[in-house]
Amino acid sequence: MRSRSQVASTVASHAPVNSPCEKCNISAMSLCHALSCDDLQQLSEISSSLEISKGVTIINEQDPANYLFNVTAGSVKLYKLLPDGRRQMTGFLFPGDFLGIAMNDCYAYSAESLEDTKLCRFSRAKLEELLKILPHLENRLLNMVSNELVLAQDQMLLLGRKTAKEKVCSFLLSLSKRAKSETGPVTKISLPMGRSDIGDYLGLTTETVSRTLTNLKKMNIIAIPTNGMLEITNLQELIDLAEGLD
Structure with a gap:
Protein backbone atom coordinates (compact mmCIF):
# COMPACT_ATOMS: atom_id res chain seq x y z
CA MET A 1 0.00 0.00 0.00
CA ARG A 2 1.31 3.47 -0.86
CA SER A 3 2.01 5.91 1.96
CA ARG A 4 0.11 9.17 2.28
CA SER A 5 3.12 11.13 0.97
CA GLN A 6 3.41 8.85 -2.06
CA VAL A 7 -0.26 9.26 -2.88
CA ALA A 8 -0.15 13.01 -2.36
CA SER A 9 2.82 13.37 -4.70
CA THR A 10 0.80 12.00 -7.60
CA VAL A 11 -1.94 14.62 -7.46
CA ALA A 12 -2.17 18.38 -7.95
CA SER A 13 -3.01 20.79 -5.16
CA HIS A 14 -6.51 21.62 -6.35
CA ALA A 15 -9.59 19.64 -7.33
CA PRO A 16 -9.47 18.85 -11.07
CA VAL A 17 -11.81 20.49 -13.54
CA ASN A 18 -15.13 18.61 -13.75
CA SER A 19 -14.39 16.88 -10.44
CA PRO A 20 -17.59 15.69 -8.68
CA CYS A 21 -16.48 17.88 -5.76
CA GLU A 22 -15.90 21.03 -7.80
CA LYS A 23 -19.41 22.47 -7.66
CA CYS A 24 -20.73 20.66 -4.58
CA ASN A 25 -22.76 23.06 -2.41
CA ILE A 26 -23.25 20.76 0.59
CA SER A 27 -19.61 20.02 1.41
CA ALA A 28 -19.97 21.51 4.89
CA MET A 29 -22.53 18.80 5.72
CA SER A 30 -21.03 15.89 3.80
CA LEU A 31 -18.29 13.33 4.20
CA CYS A 32 -15.66 15.65 2.71
CA HIS A 33 -16.12 18.39 5.32
CA ALA A 34 -12.82 19.94 6.51
CA LEU A 35 -10.65 18.10 3.97
CA SER A 36 -7.72 19.94 2.42
CA CYS A 37 -7.55 20.52 -1.34
CA ASP A 38 -5.12 17.62 -1.74
CA ASP A 39 -7.27 15.28 0.35
CA LEU A 40 -10.40 16.39 -1.47
CA GLN A 41 -8.82 15.59 -4.81
CA GLN A 42 -7.94 12.09 -3.66
CA LEU A 43 -11.53 11.58 -2.56
CA SER A 44 -12.86 12.89 -5.87
CA GLU A 45 -10.69 10.42 -7.77
CA ILE A 46 -12.57 7.47 -6.28
CA SER A 47 -16.02 9.02 -6.59
CA SER A 48 -18.62 9.39 -9.31
CA SER A 49 -21.81 11.46 -9.53
CA LEU A 50 -25.19 9.83 -10.02
CA GLU A 51 -28.51 11.41 -10.92
CA ILE A 52 -31.54 9.20 -10.34
CA SER A 53 -35.25 9.69 -10.79
CA LYS A 54 -37.96 9.43 -8.16
CA GLY A 55 -38.80 5.89 -7.04
CA VAL A 56 -35.52 4.26 -8.07
CA THR A 57 -34.00 1.60 -5.81
CA ILE A 58 -30.47 2.60 -4.84
CA ILE A 59 -29.52 -0.44 -2.76
CA ASN A 60 -31.30 -3.67 -1.84
CA GLU A 61 -31.11 -5.35 1.55
CA GLN A 62 -28.67 -8.29 1.51
CA ASP A 63 -27.00 -7.21 -1.74
CA PRO A 64 -23.18 -7.00 -1.62
CA ALA A 65 -22.17 -3.70 0.00
CA ASN A 66 -19.77 -2.65 -2.75
CA TYR A 67 -20.55 1.06 -2.69
CA LEU A 68 -21.23 3.90 -0.29
CA PHE A 69 -23.07 7.09 -1.17
CA ASN A 70 -23.35 10.70 -0.07
CA VAL A 71 -26.70 12.37 -0.79
CA THR A 72 -25.99 15.72 -2.48
CA ALA A 73 -29.54 16.66 -3.57
CA GLY A 74 -33.04 15.24 -3.13
CA SER A 75 -34.03 12.68 -0.51
CA VAL A 76 -34.00 8.94 0.14
CA LYS A 77 -36.06 6.56 2.26
CA LEU A 78 -34.58 3.57 4.09
CA TYR A 79 -36.59 0.47 4.91
CA LYS A 80 -36.48 -3.20 5.80
CA LEU A 81 -38.89 -5.89 4.62
CA LEU A 82 -40.26 -8.35 7.17
CA PRO A 83 -40.63 -12.06 6.25
CA ASP A 84 -44.40 -11.64 5.80
CA GLY A 85 -43.94 -8.80 3.31
CA ARG A 86 -44.62 -5.91 5.67
CA ARG A 87 -42.32 -2.92 5.44
CA GLN A 88 -40.67 -1.04 8.28
CA MET A 89 -39.42 2.41 7.36
CA THR A 90 -36.18 3.03 9.24
CA GLY A 91 -35.21 6.53 8.17
CA PHE A 92 -35.07 9.35 5.66
CA LEU A 93 -31.90 10.88 4.23
CA PHE A 94 -31.33 14.39 2.92
CA PRO A 95 -28.41 16.34 1.39
CA GLY A 96 -25.26 15.73 3.40
CA ASP A 97 -26.35 12.33 4.71
CA PHE A 98 -24.32 9.16 4.11
CA LEU A 99 -25.79 5.95 2.75
CA GLY A 100 -24.63 2.35 2.55
CA ILE A 101 -22.52 1.86 5.68
CA ALA A 102 -22.46 -1.88 6.39
CA MET A 103 -21.00 -3.85 9.28
CA ASN A 104 -20.40 -6.86 7.04
CA ASP A 105 -20.31 -7.57 3.32
CA CYS A 106 -24.03 -6.98 2.70
CA TYR A 107 -26.39 -4.02 3.05
CA ALA A 108 -28.63 -4.20 6.12
CA TYR A 109 -31.49 -2.25 4.55
CA SER A 110 -32.94 -1.09 1.24
CA ALA A 111 -32.95 2.49 -0.05
CA GLU A 112 -35.16 4.23 -2.60
CA SER A 113 -35.23 7.81 -3.90
CA LEU A 114 -38.22 9.87 -2.76
CA GLU A 115 -37.72 12.41 -5.55
CA ASP A 116 -35.18 13.21 -8.24
CA THR A 117 -31.94 12.75 -6.32
CA LYS A 118 -28.22 13.26 -6.78
CA LEU A 119 -25.62 11.04 -5.14
CA CYS A 120 -21.87 10.90 -4.85
CA ARG A 121 -20.85 7.22 -5.06
CA PHE A 122 -17.68 5.71 -3.62
CA SER A 123 -16.19 2.28 -4.08
CA ARG A 124 -16.18 0.73 -0.63
CA ALA A 125 -12.81 -1.00 -1.17
CA LYS A 126 -11.14 2.20 -2.44
CA LEU A 127 -12.67 4.30 0.33
CA GLU A 128 -11.41 1.90 2.99
CA GLU A 129 -7.90 2.23 1.53
CA LEU A 130 -8.19 6.02 1.55
CA LEU A 131 -9.33 6.05 5.18
CA LYS A 132 -6.02 4.47 6.16
CA ILE A 133 -4.07 7.48 4.91
CA LEU A 134 -6.57 10.28 5.59
CA PRO A 135 -7.31 10.40 9.35
CA HIS A 136 -9.54 13.48 8.97
CA LEU A 137 -11.74 11.54 6.59
CA GLU A 138 -11.90 8.56 8.95
CA ASN A 139 -12.85 10.82 11.88
CA ARG A 140 -15.56 12.47 9.79
CA LEU A 141 -17.03 9.08 8.88
CA LEU A 142 -16.99 8.00 12.53
CA ASN A 143 -18.86 11.17 13.48
CA MET A 144 -21.50 10.44 10.84
CA VAL A 145 -21.90 6.87 12.12
CA SER A 146 -22.25 8.19 15.68
CA ASN A 147 -24.98 10.54 14.51
CA GLU A 148 -26.82 7.58 12.98
CA LEU A 149 -26.74 5.84 16.37
CA VAL A 150 -28.23 8.91 18.07
CA LEU A 151 -31.02 9.03 15.48
CA ALA A 152 -31.69 5.32 16.05
CA GLN A 153 -32.04 5.93 19.80
CA ASP A 154 -34.44 8.80 19.15
CA GLN A 155 -36.46 6.51 16.90
CA MET A 156 -36.74 3.89 19.68
CA LEU A 157 -38.17 6.53 22.02
CA LEU A 158 -40.51 7.75 19.31
CA LEU A 159 -41.94 4.30 18.65
CA GLY A 160 -42.07 3.08 22.20
CA ARG A 161 -43.29 5.93 24.39
Whole structure:
Protein backbone atom coordinates (compact mmCIF):
# COMPACT_ATOMS: atom_id res chain seq x y z
CA MET A 1 0.00 0.00 0.00
CA ARG A 2 1.31 3.47 -0.86
CA SER A 3 2.01 5.91 1.96
CA ARG A 4 0.11 9.17 2.28
CA SER A 5 3.12 11.13 0.97
CA GLN A 6 3.41 8.85 -2.06
CA VAL A 7 -0.26 9.26 -2.88
CA ALA A 8 -0.15 13.01 -2.36
CA SER A 9 2.82 13.37 -4.70
CA THR A 10 0.80 12.00 -7.60
CA VAL A 11 -1.94 14.62 -7.46
CA ALA A 12 -2.17 18.38 -7.95
CA SER A 13 -3.01 20.79 -5.16
CA HIS A 14 -6.51 21.62 -6.35
CA ALA A 15 -9.59 19.64 -7.33
CA PRO A 16 -9.47 18.85 -11.07
CA VAL A 17 -11.81 20.49 -13.54
CA ASN A 18 -15.13 18.61 -13.75
CA SER A 19 -14.39 16.88 -10.44
CA PRO A 20 -17.59 15.69 -8.68
CA CYS A 21 -16.48 17.88 -5.76
CA GLU A 22 -15.90 21.03 -7.80
CA LYS A 23 -19.41 22.47 -7.66
CA CYS A 24 -20.73 20.66 -4.58
CA ASN A 25 -22.76 23.06 -2.41
CA ILE A 26 -23.25 20.76 0.59
CA SER A 27 -19.61 20.02 1.41
CA ALA A 28 -19.97 21.51 4.89
CA MET A 29 -22.53 18.80 5.72
CA SER A 30 -21.03 15.89 3.80
CA LEU A 31 -18.29 13.33 4.20
CA CYS A 32 -15.66 15.65 2.71
CA HIS A 33 -16.12 18.39 5.32
CA ALA A 34 -12.82 19.94 6.51
CA LEU A 35 -10.65 18.10 3.97
CA SER A 36 -7.72 19.94 2.42
CA CYS A 37 -7.55 20.52 -1.34
CA ASP A 38 -5.12 17.62 -1.74
CA ASP A 39 -7.27 15.28 0.35
CA LEU A 40 -10.40 16.39 -1.47
CA GLN A 41 -8.82 15.59 -4.81
CA GLN A 42 -7.94 12.09 -3.66
CA LEU A 43 -11.53 11.58 -2.56
CA SER A 44 -12.86 12.89 -5.87
CA GLU A 45 -10.69 10.42 -7.77
CA ILE A 46 -12.57 7.47 -6.28
CA SER A 47 -16.02 9.02 -6.59
CA SER A 48 -18.62 9.39 -9.31
CA SER A 49 -21.81 11.46 -9.53
CA LEU A 50 -25.19 9.83 -10.02
CA GLU A 51 -28.51 11.41 -10.92
CA ILE A 52 -31.54 9.20 -10.34
CA SER A 53 -35.25 9.69 -10.79
CA LYS A 54 -37.96 9.43 -8.16
CA GLY A 55 -38.80 5.89 -7.04
CA VAL A 56 -35.52 4.26 -8.07
CA THR A 57 -34.00 1.60 -5.81
CA ILE A 58 -30.47 2.60 -4.84
CA ILE A 59 -29.52 -0.44 -2.76
CA ASN A 60 -31.30 -3.67 -1.84
CA GLU A 61 -31.11 -5.35 1.55
CA GLN A 62 -28.67 -8.29 1.51
CA ASP A 63 -27.00 -7.21 -1.74
CA PRO A 64 -23.18 -7.00 -1.62
CA ALA A 65 -22.17 -3.70 0.00
CA ASN A 66 -19.77 -2.65 -2.75
CA TYR A 67 -20.55 1.06 -2.69
CA LEU A 68 -21.23 3.90 -0.29
CA PHE A 69 -23.07 7.09 -1.17
CA ASN A 70 -23.35 10.70 -0.07
CA VAL A 71 -26.70 12.37 -0.79
CA THR A 72 -25.99 15.72 -2.48
CA ALA A 73 -29.54 16.66 -3.57
CA GLY A 74 -33.04 15.24 -3.13
CA SER A 75 -34.03 12.68 -0.51
CA VAL A 76 -34.00 8.94 0.14
CA LYS A 77 -36.06 6.56 2.26
CA LEU A 78 -34.58 3.57 4.09
CA TYR A 79 -36.59 0.47 4.91
CA LYS A 80 -36.48 -3.20 5.80
CA LEU A 81 -38.89 -5.89 4.62
CA LEU A 82 -40.26 -8.35 7.17
CA PRO A 83 -40.63 -12.06 6.25
CA ASP A 84 -44.40 -11.64 5.80
CA GLY A 85 -43.94 -8.80 3.31
CA ARG A 86 -44.62 -5.91 5.67
CA ARG A 87 -42.32 -2.92 5.44
CA GLN A 88 -40.67 -1.04 8.28
CA MET A 89 -39.42 2.41 7.36
CA THR A 90 -36.18 3.03 9.24
CA GLY A 91 -35.21 6.53 8.17
CA PHE A 92 -35.07 9.35 5.66
CA LEU A 93 -31.90 10.88 4.23
CA PHE A 94 -31.33 14.39 2.92
CA PRO A 95 -28.41 16.34 1.39
CA GLY A 96 -25.26 15.73 3.40
CA ASP A 97 -26.35 12.33 4.71
CA PHE A 98 -24.32 9.16 4.11
CA LEU A 99 -25.79 5.95 2.75
CA GLY A 100 -24.63 2.35 2.55
CA ILE A 101 -22.52 1.86 5.68
CA ALA A 102 -22.46 -1.88 6.39
CA MET A 103 -21.00 -3.85 9.28
CA ASN A 104 -20.40 -6.86 7.04
CA ASP A 105 -20.31 -7.57 3.32
CA CYS A 106 -24.03 -6.98 2.70
CA TYR A 107 -26.39 -4.02 3.05
CA ALA A 108 -28.63 -4.20 6.12
CA TYR A 109 -31.49 -2.25 4.55
CA SER A 110 -32.94 -1.09 1.24
CA ALA A 111 -32.95 2.49 -0.05
CA GLU A 112 -35.16 4.23 -2.60
CA SER A 113 -35.23 7.81 -3.90
CA LEU A 114 -38.22 9.87 -2.76
CA GLU A 115 -37.72 12.41 -5.55
CA ASP A 116 -35.18 13.21 -8.24
CA THR A 117 -31.94 12.75 -6.32
CA LYS A 118 -28.22 13.26 -6.78
CA LEU A 119 -25.62 11.04 -5.14
CA CYS A 120 -21.87 10.90 -4.85
CA ARG A 121 -20.85 7.22 -5.06
CA PHE A 122 -17.68 5.71 -3.62
CA SER A 123 -16.19 2.28 -4.08
CA ARG A 124 -16.18 0.73 -0.63
CA ALA A 125 -12.81 -1.00 -1.17
CA LYS A 126 -11.14 2.20 -2.44
CA LEU A 127 -12.67 4.30 0.33
CA GLU A 128 -11.41 1.90 2.99
CA GLU A 129 -7.90 2.23 1.53
CA LEU A 130 -8.19 6.02 1.55
CA LEU A 131 -9.33 6.05 5.18
CA LYS A 132 -6.02 4.47 6.16
CA ILE A 133 -4.07 7.48 4.91
CA LEU A 134 -6.57 10.28 5.59
CA PRO A 135 -7.31 10.40 9.35
CA HIS A 136 -9.54 13.48 8.97
CA LEU A 137 -11.74 11.54 6.59
CA GLU A 138 -11.90 8.56 8.95
CA ASN A 139 -12.85 10.82 11.88
CA ARG A 140 -15.56 12.47 9.79
CA LEU A 141 -17.03 9.08 8.88
CA LEU A 142 -16.99 8.00 12.53
CA ASN A 143 -18.86 11.17 13.48
CA MET A 144 -21.50 10.44 10.84
CA VAL A 145 -21.90 6.87 12.12
CA SER A 146 -22.25 8.19 15.68
CA ASN A 147 -24.98 10.54 14.51
CA GLU A 148 -26.82 7.58 12.98
CA LEU A 149 -26.74 5.84 16.37
CA VAL A 150 -28.23 8.91 18.07
CA LEU A 151 -31.02 9.03 15.48
CA ALA A 152 -31.69 5.32 16.05
CA GLN A 153 -32.04 5.93 19.80
CA ASP A 154 -34.44 8.80 19.15
CA GLN A 155 -36.46 6.51 16.90
CA MET A 156 -36.74 3.89 19.68
CA LEU A 157 -38.17 6.53 22.02
CA LEU A 158 -40.51 7.75 19.31
CA LEU A 159 -41.94 4.30 18.65
CA GLY A 160 -42.07 3.08 22.20
CA ARG A 161 -43.29 5.93 24.39
CA LYS A 162 -45.10 8.61 22.44
CA THR A 163 -48.73 9.03 21.41
CA ALA A 164 -49.75 9.40 17.76
CA LYS A 165 -49.90 13.20 18.01
CA GLU A 166 -46.55 13.36 19.80
CA LYS A 167 -44.99 11.13 17.15
CA VAL A 168 -46.14 13.26 14.23
CA CYS A 169 -45.12 16.50 15.95
CA SER A 170 -41.72 15.07 16.87
CA PHE A 171 -41.23 13.94 13.29
CA LEU A 172 -41.97 17.40 11.91
CA LEU A 173 -39.60 18.96 14.45
CA SER A 174 -36.87 16.53 13.45
CA LEU A 175 -37.21 17.63 9.82
CA SER A 176 -37.01 21.27 10.93
CA LYS A 177 -33.89 20.63 13.01
CA ARG A 178 -32.15 18.77 10.18
CA ALA A 179 -32.83 21.71 7.88
CA LYS A 180 -31.69 24.20 10.53
CA SER A 181 -30.15 27.38 9.15
CA GLU A 182 -27.54 29.68 10.63
CA THR A 183 -30.31 31.91 11.98
CA GLY A 184 -32.30 29.16 13.72
CA PRO A 185 -34.85 26.40 13.08
CA VAL A 186 -36.40 26.25 9.62
CA THR A 187 -40.18 26.66 9.57
CA LYS A 188 -40.70 25.86 5.89
CA ILE A 189 -39.65 22.27 5.33
CA SER A 190 -39.68 19.78 2.50
CA LEU A 191 -42.03 16.83 2.95
CA PRO A 192 -41.18 14.56 -0.01
CA MET A 193 -42.36 11.35 1.64
CA GLY A 194 -45.98 10.20 1.45
CA ARG A 195 -48.35 9.73 4.37
CA SER A 196 -47.88 5.95 4.17
CA ASP A 197 -44.08 6.34 4.43
CA ILE A 198 -44.49 8.57 7.49
CA GLY A 199 -46.90 6.04 8.98
CA ASP A 200 -44.49 3.16 8.44
CA TYR A 201 -41.71 5.17 10.06
CA LEU A 202 -43.79 6.19 13.10
CA GLY A 203 -45.68 2.93 13.54
CA LEU A 204 -49.01 4.56 12.63
CA THR A 205 -51.64 3.98 9.97
CA THR A 206 -51.80 6.28 6.97
CA GLU A 207 -55.23 7.45 8.16
CA THR A 208 -53.87 8.42 11.58
CA VAL A 209 -51.04 10.44 10.02
CA SER A 210 -53.44 12.26 7.70
CA ARG A 211 -55.92 12.94 10.51
CA THR A 212 -53.20 14.27 12.81
CA LEU A 213 -51.80 16.59 10.14
CA THR A 214 -55.32 17.85 9.40
CA ASN A 215 -55.90 18.57 13.11
CA LEU A 216 -52.59 20.42 13.38
CA LYS A 217 -53.60 22.49 10.37
CA LYS A 218 -56.98 23.32 11.95
CA MET A 219 -55.15 24.40 15.11
CA ASN A 220 -53.04 26.80 12.99
CA ILE A 221 -49.86 25.02 14.05
CA ILE A 222 -48.90 24.02 10.52
CA ALA A 223 -49.85 24.96 6.97
CA ILE A 224 -49.50 22.85 3.85
CA PRO A 225 -49.22 25.39 1.00
CA THR A 226 -48.20 22.90 -1.69
CA ASN A 227 -47.78 19.19 -2.15
CA GLY A 228 -44.34 18.26 -0.83
CA MET A 229 -43.97 21.33 1.41
CA LEU A 230 -45.05 22.09 4.95
CA GLU A 231 -44.83 25.27 7.01
CA ILE A 232 -44.66 25.36 10.81
CA THR A 233 -46.71 28.40 11.79
CA ASN A 234 -46.53 27.96 15.58
CA LEU A 235 -43.19 26.42 16.45
CA GLN A 236 -43.52 26.62 20.25
CA GLU A 237 -46.93 24.94 20.22
CA LEU A 238 -45.53 22.16 18.03
CA ILE A 239 -42.67 21.68 20.50
CA ASP A 240 -45.10 21.53 23.43
CA LEU A 241 -47.27 18.93 21.65
CA ALA A 242 -44.19 16.83 20.79
CA GLU A 243 -43.16 16.82 24.45
CA GLY A 244 -46.67 15.98 25.67
CA LEU A 245 -47.23 19.40 27.25
CA ASP A 246 -50.58 20.12 25.56
